[in-house]
Amino acid sequence: MTPETMTRPPRWWTHAACANADVSLFFADGRGKLDQACAYCQRCPVAVDCLADARARGEETGVWGGVIFHKVPRR
Numbered sequence: 001m002t003p004e005t006m007t008r009p010p011r012w013w014t015h016a017a018c019a020n021a022d023v024s025l026f027f028a029d030g031r032g033k034l035d036q037a038c039a040y041c042q043r044c045p046v047a048v049d050c051l052a053d054a055r056a057r058g059e060e061t062g063v064w065g066g067v068i069f070h071k072v073p074r075r
């Protein structure tokens with residue numbers, strides 16, 4: 001997938017298992033597609049870096065490092 005929220009892809013990005021994947025899988029509403037996205041992460045050699053960077057950027061949605069991020073509505 002293309003990391004649209006990144007201003008400049010990090011060095012580890014060249015090893016991403018999802019580099020050519022359909023980005024919509026990683027931001028889908030349905031669990032089935034999100035599971036497909038997570039399958040990329042399970043075989044991704046840079047999952048730890050991906051997850052750490054996503055947390056550092058404050059990502060609120062999407063699949064990063066095998067974790068599904070949900071935006072929690074404010075009350």
Ligand code: SF4
Pocket residue numbers: 001016017018019040041042044045046047048050051063064065066
């Ligand atoms: S951990 Fe998942 S989202 Fe992150 S680069 Fe790898 S395949 Fe892509």
